[in-house]
Amino acid sequence: MKDHAKGEIDSRVLSRELRQVAALKERVGLEHAIDVIAETPVAMEKYLEVLTDATEDPLFIGGMNEETRVAGCKKAKELGIAQRCGINSVSCATTQYELDRIAEAGIRSAIVQTLDPSAVLPGEKLEMLRGGLLGRCSGAGLKKVAVDVGIVDFTSAWLAAEAIRMISAELALPAGCAPSNAAYQPLASRRMTRKAARSINVAMNTIMQLAGAGFIMYGPLKASTYVFEAAAIVSGITDYGAKVSGTRVPDRDSPLFKYLPKLNQ
Amino acid sequence: MAAVEHAFTLGKARFGSGKPVLIGSLFYNPIER
Numbered sequence A: 001m002k003d004h005a006k007g008e009i010d011s012r013v014l015s016r017e018l019r020q021v022a023a024l025k026e027r028v029g030l031e032h033a034i035d036v037i038a039e040t041p042v043a044m045e046k047y048l049e050v051l052t053d054a055t056e057d058p059l060f061i062g063g064m065n066e067e068t069r070v071a072g073c074k075k076a077k078e079l080g081i082a083q084r085c086g087i088n089s090v091s092c093a094t095t096q097y098e099l100d101r102i103a104e105a106g107i108r109s110a111i112v113q114t115l116d117p118s119a120v121l122p123g124e125k126l127e128m129l130r131g132g133l134l135g136r137c138s139g140a141g142l143k144k145v146a147v148d149v150g151i152v153d154f155t156s157a158w159l160a161a162e163a164i165r166m167i168s169a170e171l172a173l174p175a176g177c178a179p180s181n182a183a184y185q186p187l188a189s190r191r192m193t194r195k196a197a198r199s200i201n202v203a204m205n206t207i208m209q210l211a212g213a214g215f216i217m218y219g220p221l222k223a224s225t226y227v228f229e230a231a232a233i234v235s236g237i238t239d240y241g242a243k244v245s246g247t248r249v250p251d252r253d254s255p256l257f258k259y260l261p262k263l264n265q
Numbered sequence B: 001m002a003a004v005e006h007a008f009t010l011g012k013a014r015f016g017s018g019k020p021v022l023i024g025s026l027f028y029n030p031i032e033r
Helices: A012-028 A042-052 A064-080 A097-107 A122-139 A156-171 A194-210 A222-245 A260-264
Strands: A032-036 A059-061 A085-090 A109-113 A144-148 A175-177 A215-220 B008-010 B013-015 B020-026
Touching: A012 A042, A012 A222, A032 A042, A042 A059, A042 A064, A042 B008, A059 A064, A064 A085, A064 A097, A085 A097, A085 A122, A122 A144, A122 A156, A122 A194, A144 B008, A156 A175, A156 A194, A194 A215, A194 A222, A215 A222, A222 B013, A222 B020, B013 B020
Parallel strands: A032 A059, A032 B020, A059 A085, A085 A109, A109 A144, A144 A175, A175 A215, A215 B020
Antiparallel strands: B008 B013
8 A cells, every 4th residue: 555545556566465365265265355545535436446346346335434434435436346246244333324324325235244332242233233233234135145143353253253153053053253353463562473473364364264154354455475375275075074064065166076086186 | 133134245246155255445545454
């Protein structure tokens, strides 16, 4: 990044990171989306303009304030990419004004954030969703919803994993979280090396995968170089288990068929 | 239960297929990771 407020990008670095992700997707058989985090409306508009042609990945409009997300919705409609855009995120704090702008833009997908002081335990998150949050999404035309169970520190990872299990079982919605938010805190406070933080990020991703996570927010794109293959190994193993136990038929592009065999050649 | 889809496709990514969609962030990196 050259300027966060103006949205000035180092396009060479961006191109390199997008190429790395595209190659990793093809190599391991996992799918990918981008969370576009902008600080200002101007920056969001510039990012979406650049990414429209630079990647085929779905884009989540993750502005840091309402004004920025609303600008992203309008820009997505203008660029004709609303069908592959989602909002990150919709929560109990989302205003009706923002929901109306999302609907106007023709955006039909959102990550629903359940991180809230009133809903710490998995059952409380479930009640929050059933008690009105999903209804608000539905009312705004958001039919494609994934649930972010939230994670704030290491011990809350256990609650996050339990919430993923519960929401997947009770609501049959894709659920996940951002373990990287917790994994990198000790690095930010200089209590851990970067290598240790990265290995912990992978370990926490694995916990969520074993809980059945439908998505994992793994951190900045550059982290794809160490996250992708570890996640693919875990996915290949769990798909093998699903196949053997007969609980689910893995798709043709599963890392079980696309990636694991490459490691035995 | 509200009218939402249990599994869905967004662009080329399939959510709810049994394998996780990896989501990476762009343009905000408070820590050099």
